[in-house]
Amino acid sequence: MASKPGxxxxxxxxxxxxxxxxxxxxxxxxxxxxxxxxxxxxxxDLTNFVIFPLLLSRMLxxxxxxxLSRHRTAKGSNRILHKPIEFHQVDRxxxxxxxxxxNGILFYLGNMMLRGASHLPLWRTDGVIIxxxxxxxxxxxxxxxxxxxxxxxxxxxxxxxxxxxSIVTEPISSVIHPFAEHIAYFMLFAIPxxxxxxxxxxxxxxYAGYLTYIDFMNNMGHCNFELIPKRLFFxxxxxxxxxxxxxxxxxxxxQFRTNYSLFMPMYDYIxxxxxxxxxxxYEASLQRREDMAxxxxxxxLTTPESIYHLRLGFASIASRPYTPKWYLWVMWPVTIWSMIxxxxxxxxxxxxxxxxxxxxxxxxxxxxxxxxxFMQWQKKSINSLxxxxxxxxxxxxSKVLSLGLMNQAKELNKNGELYIQRNPQLKVKVVDGSSLxxxxxxxxxxxxxxxxxxxxxxxKVAYCIALALCQRHIQVCVMHEDEFKxxxxxxxxxxxxxLALANTDFPKxxxxxxxxxxxxxxKASKGTLLIPFSQFPPKQIRNxxxxxxxxxxxxxxxxxxxxxxxxWLPRKVMSAWRIAGIVHALEGWNVHECGKMLFNIEKxxxxxxxxxxxxxxxxxxxxxxx
Numbered sequence: 001m002a003s004k005p006g007x008x009x010x011x012x013x014x015x016x017x018x019x020x021x022x023x024x025x026x027x028x029x030x031x032x033x034x035x036x037x038x039x040x041x042x043x044x045d046l047t048n049f050v051i052f053p054l055l056l057s058r059m060l061x062x063x064x065x066x067x068l069s070r071h072r073t074a075k076g077s078n079r080i081l082h083k084p085i086e087f088h089q090v091d092r093x094x095x096x097x098x099x100x101x102x103n104g105i106l107f108y109l110g111n112m113m114l115r116g117a118s119h120l121p122l123w124r125t126d127g128v129i130i131x132x133x134x135x136x137x138x139x140x141x142x143x144x145x146x147x148x149x150x151x152x153x154x155x156x157x158x159x160x161x162x163x164x165x166s167i168v169t170e171p172i173s174s175v176i177h178p179f180a181e182h183i184a185y186f187m188l189f190a191i192p193x194x195x196x197x198x199x200x201x202x203x204x205x206x207y208a209g210y211l212t213y214i215d216f217m218n219n220m221g222h223c224n225f226e227l228i229p230k231r232l233f234f235x236x237x238x239x240x241x242x243x244x245x246x247x248x249x250x251x252x253x254x255q256f257r258t259n260y261s262l263f264m265p266m267y268d269y270i271x272x273x274x275x276x277x278x279x280x281x282y283e284a285s286l287q288r289r290e291d292m293a294x295x296x297x298x299x300x301l302t303t304p305e306s307i308y309h310l311r312l313g314f315a316s317i318a319s320r321p322y323t324p325k326w327y328l329w330v331m332w333p334v335t336i337w338s339m340i341x342x343x344x345x346x347x348x349x350x351x352x353x354x355x356x357x358x359x360x361x362x363x364x365x366x367x368x369x370x371x372x373x374f375m376q377w378q379k380k381s382i383n384s385l386x387x388x389x390x391x392x393x394x395x396x397x398s399k400v401l402s403l404g405l406m407n408q409a410k411e412l413n414k415n416g417e418l419y420i421q422r423n424p425q426l427k428v429k430v431v432d433g434s435s436l437x438x439x440x441x442x443x444x445x446x447x448x449x450x451x452x453x454x455x456x457x458x459x460k461v462a463y464c465i466a467l468a469l470c471q472r473h474i475q476v477c478v479m480h481e482d483e484f485k486x487x488x489x490x491x492x493x494x495x496x497x498x499l500a501l502a503n504t505d506f507p508k509x510x511x512x513x514x515x516x517x518x519x520x521x522x523k524a525s526k527g528t529l530l531i532p533f534s535q536f537p538p539k540q541i542r543n544x545x546x547x548x549x550x551x552x553x554x555x556x557x558x559x560x561x562x563x564x565x566x567x568w569l570p571r572k573v574m575s576a577w578r579i580a581g582i583v584h585a586l587e588g589w590n591v592h593e594c595g596k597m598l599f600n601i602e603k604x605x606x607x608x609x610x611x612x613x614x615x616x617x618x619x620x621x622x623x624x625x626x
Contacts (some may be wrong), residue, residue: 006158008180011098018327024101028052046555047120047204048111055104056255058215059097065171065219067312074311074353074362076291078225080250080281083168084355084561087319087571092165094316096172099182103211106186114195120204127201131210134192136264143188144267147260150181167253170315175220189214204324217263221249226285241266247282251275291353291581293362293600295585296393297578298386299351299404301342302364302374302567304335310365311352319571320563342367348389354580356559363578364389366407373406382412387419391614394428401428402581405535405567408432408594415460417595431584433577437463439605440551440576441533443615449509450476453502455520460484461533461551462491463510465511470495477502512538521545535577537568549616551576556612573616583607598624 002009013020035049073079110117146352148161159178166173177185193208196202220227223246233240243266252259258275268274299305305328308314317325328335331557346367354361366385370379386407393401410415416432438461445452454466454476466476466487475498488496506525513534518541524530531548532538540547552575555562559572566574580593585609593599609615 002158002160002162002178004157006155006178006180008183009159009162009178011095011102011179013098013101014095020098020101021091021222024052024055024104027128031108038494045111045118045411047118049466050204050208051104051107051111052106054211054591055100058100061212061215062096062219063314065223066315069125069171069219069223069225070312070315071350072223072225072227074350076288076353077225078285078288080224080226080247080285081168081254085168085170085563086561087563089166089168089170090315090319090563092162093170093172093176094319094568096175098179099177102179102182106190110193110197114194114197116200116202117193120202120207122203123205124201124203125204127196127203128209130196130201131192131206132197132302138191139188140262140264140267143185143262144186144271146188146259147262150259151260155518158553164253164256168224169250169582170224171219171222172315174222180569187420196207200332203421213397217244217549221246221263224250226282230283230286241269247285248275252280253280266334267307286309291360291362292396293353293393294359294399295361295581296389296398296401297363297404297450297581298348298366298389298401299363300407300409301369302405304339304369305331306369307335307338315563321565321570322568339369342369348385348392352563352564356586357558359585361582370406373409379412382407383418387422390426390430391423394426398428400431400585401582402431402433402578402584403594404433404577416592417597420592420594426592429584429590430592430594431581432460432577433580434464435593435599436580436583436604436608437461437533437551437576437603438468438598439601439608440553440615441465442468442548442601443530443605444524444531444548444551445474445509445511446529449474451477451507452509452511453477453479453507454483454487454511454513455479455516456534456538457515459488459513459534460596460598462511462513463487464601465533466499467491468601470498471567473498475500477507500542516556535575549573553579553608553613553615556614558612574613578606579608583611583613586611 014025016022031048031051035044035046038044100439149155159181163173163177166176193202193207196206215532221244226245226247228243228245242264244259244261244263248259248265255275258273259265259268259278260273265274305324306322308328308331309317310324311318348364348366350362351365352363366382366389368378368382368385373382390401403416406412413419415434416430419430441461442465452474453467454462456462467490469476470491476487477500478487479502481501484499484501488499491499506528508524508525508528510524510528510530512530512532514536516538519538521538521541524542524545526544527546529546529548530538532550534550537550538547549569552569552573555572555574562572565571567576569575583604584593589599591599
């Protein structure tokens with residue numbers, strides 16, 4: 001929002017929320033009905049019919065740029081600015097599709113009201129030439145002076161400051177303007193299109209090509225990495241004045257009073273507003289190499305639609321805890337296609353980049369889904385991908401690699417021990433994070449608790465929790481005889497005295513792991529607190545019980561570039577397994593933590609607090625406060 005919002009700041013359909021797409025429904029229905037019902041081919045208006053597919057293609061085009069930009073900036077190569085992007089920018093830019101809806105309505109109106117805008121041929125050379133000339137002349141010239149006017153303090157404070165709130169731009173930052181600005185911009189871009197319509201030289205290719213050119217240049221110019229090769233300007237010297245680069249426009253967002261041009265910098269050079277450091281920044285960005293991460297967190301895809309929840313996916317969805325979205329069902333053809341491609345040819349990729357003081361962090365994603373981790377014939381492939389990632393981290397000089405989600409499953413690789421056995425000379429330390437996960441669970445149990453019920457599958461974390469609680473003289477109850485025997489075998493005589501089989505009167509605190517069934521949850525008494533010790537949260541089916549988060553902690557303010565959520569956790573909350581790797585590197589601990597090895601629980605808990613990570617409030621306490 002601008003500092004002093006002016007009239008026509010908000011979009012007319014803002015109050016509709018996610019139902020805003022309904023404003024196009026009548027137009028789309030009319031275009032499809034008229035095209036299908038008209039029996040004579042010469043009366044069918046293909047132009048009107050293709051408007052909606054064109055709008056969809058523009059949305060896809062924009063999303064491709066978003067994904068490409070986020071992937072490249074995560075890797076760090078050719079990056080322009082080192083400043084971070086935060087949640088408030090993602091929220092502000094989440095309405096980027098509003099301008100496509102606005103354009104769509106105007107296209108339908110133009111098709112209906114202008115004779116030369118309907119029943120268009122596929123191609124007309126004269127129309128294409130007119131578009132090129134009018135864009136280079138009137139459009140670029142008028143935009144330059146409009147843009148300079150928008151930087152006058154009166155208009156800037158009421159409108160354009162909203163766009164400049166994004167210092168570090170993403171492709172879609174290009175269309176984040178108040179509604180009034182978009183009206184002015186459309187009037188400019190309509191000059192070639194209206195001229196073609198009024199002179200009878202319009203064609204489908206000219207319209208679609210011009211819109212694609214505008215979207216391409218807008219998205220490209222707002223990337224935070226340089227991608228235009230220097231050789232291109234050497235081969236075609238005049239191109240310097242006819243096409244801007246991401247670094248050229250990035251200077252406008254940092255210097256404000258330079259580089260005003262739309263796509264063609266020639267007017268900045270003509271009127272003396274070209275920034276003197278344009279060439280220097282351009283070359284420096286091209287020379288910037290890929291970041292070498294000090295800490296790598298290795299995670300994987302979960303459900304088929306989880307690809308959209310990654311930072312590289314839909315930015316607004318990734319900025320919120322993972323929850324199924326009904327509208328993603330519409331994208332199932334794309335989802336299935338991506339699954340097939342991933343299944344056949346998938347390589348580990350960089351999903352996110354963060355900075356913790358002087359420590360560089362990266363999240364790498366294994367292109368495998370939850371279901372594949374349960375397939376015996378997939379284990380070799382998954383282990384190979386994990387081991388390759390560890391060796392790649394070693395090659396790049398990383399200090400620590402933490403194993404997230406099912407990448408540390410006991411059945412898969414003995415909690416990571418397999419890789420240490422195969423590569424005994426590893427310098428990069430492999431961390432499964434189990435010690436911090438145990439510490440988080442222990443510190444999530446309400447003070448004064450005398451008895452807990454342990455439910456779900458037993459794991460390395462479960463055994464360690466049971467041991468720690470029994471040593472603290474807190475009774476640990478289990479449901480089954482075989483679980484009792486397995487746990488008792490790991491405890492000394494004194495600790496084993498605090499282990500018991502549960503009776504029908506269950507404790508009010510449950511520690512739950514994977515495999516907790518709905519039937520088991522129904523046995524909990526009203527007001528029970530369920531604290532997961534697993535990587536994945538239990539399904540919440542009880543409204544009269546309290547569910548805590550999976551082991552996690554709130555991150556300190558100086559953790560930079562946090563603009564997406566980690567799986568189902570809230571904003572700026574990080575899983576204990578991921579934090580453990582960061583703390584390992586910060587403390588310089590030169591040991592692995594995987595397999596049967598467990599780090600000192602109290603020591604890693606204190607170190608986490610020392611570095612600014614904070615425990616989350618127990619769910620029951622949070623409910624009472626709110």
